[in-house]
Amino acid sequence: MKKVVLGNGEKYAFDNVYRGRPTGDEPRPYPYSVSSRRVSKKVSDTLKVAEKLPKDATPDDEIVTAVTLHPSFLAKSYYPTSLLKDYSLKSLGSKEVFVKPEAAVNKEQQQRPVSTSVYYLAGKKTSFERLLSDIEKNTISEQSSIDLGKIEDLTLFSSEQKIKKHTESGIHTYEVVLHLKNSDTKKINDFINYISNLNGTISKDKIRYVGDLAFCFVKIDDQQILDLASFSFVRVVRIAPKINLFNSSFQDGDISSSSHINLKDQITYKNSDLKDLGDANVAVFDGGLFYNKLTSPSLRYFDLTGSSDNDSEIFTHGELVTSAIMYGTIDELSSDNHEIINVDHYKVYCEEDEDDIGLVDVLDRICSVLENKNYKIANISLGPEVPAPDDEPNLWTSTLDKIAGDGSILLVIAAGNTGGILKNSPQDYDLARIQPPADMLNGLSIGAANSNADIWERANYSSVGPGRRPGYVKPDALFFGGDDEPTGDKLRLLGLYDFEEKLKFGTSYAAPLVTRLAARLDNMTLGKMNVATLRALLIHSTESTSDKKGCGWGRITDNIENYIFCDDNTVTVIYQGTLTKSSGVRAAIPCPESLKISKTKIDLAATLCFYTEVDHKHPVSYSRAGIEVTFRPHSEKFKINKETGKMALEANTRTLFNKENILGNEQNLRKDAHKWETCYKVDDVFQASTINDPALDIKYLTRDEGHALTSKEMASLPILNYSLVITLRTRKNTNLYDEILNEYDLLQPISINITPDVTV
Structure with missing residues (x-):
């Protein structure tokens, strides 16, 4: 008999008291006698360079400096607050850099460049002149003098640092990101006039704001790029992206419609048997459909482009993406439990958008729907054709991450089809990386596996990770998307109009098949699982692989029963909890008395997922919230301090939720990088005894612009919803499921659409 996954795990999670760790001495790589000389010279040199800038490049006489902190000062408490306050400096943003400091305080810093942050600090020239004067006269405040010792480098934020290189010369359209918000009208106009003086043009109607960033599109000769980038508030200059839907198609022309006439009969019968459908819970954003050819009551069509396109690949792509969600693959149609998913299809891309600067109109159409919060699940199988950047904001990613940050919608996104570059040009790895917005922190990015069989690997064409930091493990997972090799298996999809078989491959189709799976899972659990739980269950199901950069957490299983059923020796528990205090909660892992004395090994798998607001200006601190998890396997085992003889206040821990288990052995990642990831899976094996x-212990972490919150802010933290999925499996027969259900009476099988052979 099938046994249903257990819910209500959060009822065994209780408020925790976090005692913290003793604070160590603050590192002092540069005492004031040294730091005053170092910083004084750097400020002086910066002012000399700034004097050479054109006056109209420094509106209101403001300049922006790049201030790199010594790697020993990554902790939020080391943020140079006093220095900024005393000299009226404003932090515009930051990013991660790797440096080998002049004064190393440990062996790691001596041996190689290590991670730190560079902050972009804006202020009037007079503010920096006053700082220089106070250092030279030794009238700087004590706290600001301490902050000077945290500075590894200070320079003007130069044009060369802002430009992303490209090889083509001539006039091009560039995407320019500014450290300006919607209310900075004067400075925006100053920038527009500045571009005009450089004989460039800016698309005023295409300027978009995300938080304190403005995304602009400038058409200008590449010979003027250095001058363009010298405008103080420019963050980055890069070539404007285009869109590409069509590098993922394969069609076998030998397949005739007559050989699949029975498919039309099957679908017609299924459609006639549909009852009241209600509103769709799934949205698709893609190319168009031929509305007059649609026959299914499960599909509603909305054209947001107002265009009159000719028959083109735009329609084929949109047709098969939606078909994959509604019907799945042709192999699924013969299944007894086949389900047709209700879909609202939005045409957001048309032929005219091939000239859409920065694809702004396409993104606007998507956002106009998502901002209404009418859907729980949405699929995006299109986006800018550009590798996801590590260190700079992206318009698509930033905008969609902001919308999805409240955890109200599961955005499933195709990772891209550029992985084939690695086959012939492995040195061009960066060009094979995932495409925005698949690098979203608050989205589920899907790459393609080359097979549905037991033996599989990443499909050659599927774009690879890593993603951002945080958001390092991208794509999140793979799903069978067809093989691009001539003899490889292709996806067998169903045409929406002719009901013919279409053979395809691409992440554009792997993603909607996962969207379908999420929708089926949501339907089967009566809509009671929140978005974080749906995402956690999908990741929890993955067949693991060591290739996280290519495959993420692994290949998602297509067997929906694996998500919601257990056997006698296995139990899966779902925790849908909330965190309101930084100390977090202590969540019990069910462990019946009989298990403690059994002689068996236990396999444990745990997947955690949460959603968070993001900080677009600070890619290195992109997630505002994080979670630190500590595993305490035995409540009665404590360490004894050898020097004092005192027993530890908390039970012993076991290494599980650490950086290596979550992110792998990547040296370039910060020690706490894993704590800011929003979805991850770990596993372990141990003796029951x-x-x-x-x-x-699930602790709530927060940060704002990369530094710590005030005590007042900590006292009124926003609620953080998390979802935790834990599976325990014994390698011997133990009747684990029933034992847990008997001893933990608050745990209950989740509500599902019940079939006769299910135990609840």
Whole structure:
């Protein structure tokens, strides 16, 4: 008999008291006698360079400096607050850099460049002149003098640092990101006039704001790019992206419609049997459909482009993406439990958009729907054709991450089809990386596996990671998307109009098949699973692989029963909890008395997912919230301090939710990088005799612009919803499921559409 996954795990999560760790001495790589000389010279040199800038490049006489902190000062408490306050400097943003400091305080810093942050600090020239004067006269405040010792480097934020190189010369359209918000009208106009003086043109109607960033599109000769970038508030200059839907198609012309006439009969019968459908829970954003050819009551069509396109690949792409969600593959149609998913299809891309600067209109159309919060799940199988940047904001990613940050919608996004570059040009790895917005922190990016069989690997064409930091493990997972090799298996999809078989491959189709799976899972659980839980369950199901850069957490299983059913020796528990205090909660892992004395090994798998607001200006601190998880397997085992003889206040921990298990052995990642990831999976194996009332301490982490919150802000933290999925499996027969259900009476099988052979 099938046994249903258990819910209500959060009822065994109780407020925790976090005792913290003793604070160590603050590092002092540069004492004031040294830092005053170092910083004084750097400020002086910066002012000399700034004097050479054109006056109209420094509106209101403001300049922007790049201030790099010593790697020892990554902790939020080391943010140079006093220096900024005393000299009226404003932090515009930051990014991660790797430096080998002049004064190393440990072996790692001596041996190689290590991670730190560069902050972009804006201020009037007179503010920096006053700082220089105070240093030279030794009238700087004590706290600001301490902040000077945290500075590794200070320079003008130069044009060369802002430009992303490209090889073509001539006039091009560039995407320019400014550290300006919607209310900075004067400075925006100053920039427009500045571009005009350089004989460039700016598309005023295409300027978009995300938080404190403005995304602009400038047409200008590449010979003027250095001058363009010298405008103080420019963050980055890069070539404007285009869109590409069509590098993912394969059609076998030998397949005739007559050989699949029975498919039309099957679909017609299924459609006639549909009852009241209600509103669709799934939105698709793609190319168009031929509305007059649509026959299914499960599909509604909305054209947001107002265009009159001719028959083109735009329609084929949109047709098959939506078909994949509604019907799945042709192999699924014969299944007894085949389900047709209700879909609202939005045409957001048309032929005219091939000339859409920065694809702004396409993004606007998507946002106009998503901002109404009418859908729980949405699929995006298009986007800018450009590798996802590590260190700079992207318009598509920033905009969609902001919308999805409240955890109200599961955005499933195709990772891209540029992975084939690696086959012939492995040195061009960056060009093969995932395409925005697949690098979203608050989205589920899907690459393609080359097979549905037991033996599989990443499809050659599927774009690879890593993603952002945080958001490092991208794509999140793979799903069978067809093989591009001539003899490889292709996806067998169903045409919406002719009901013929279409053979295809591409992440554009792998993603909607995962969207379909999420919608089926949502339907089967009566809509009671929140978005974070749906995402966690999908990742929890993955068949793991060591290739996280290519495959993410692995290949998602297409067997929906694996998500919601257990056997006698396996139990899966879902926790849909909330965190309101930084100390977080202690969540019990169910462990019946009989298990503690059994002689068996236990396999544990745990997947955590949450959604967070993002900080677009600070890619290195992109997620505003994080979670630190500590595994305590035995409640009665404590360490004894050898020097004092005192027993530790908390039970022993076991390494599980650490950086290496979550992100792998990547040296370039910060030590706490894993704590800011929003979705990850870990697993472990141990003897049953080593556990007793095991628990997870789940601590709430926060940051603002990369630095710590004030005590007042900490006292009124926004609620952070998290979803945790834990599976325990014993390698011997133990009747684990029933034992847990008997001893933990608050745990209950989740509500599902019940079939006769299911135990609840």
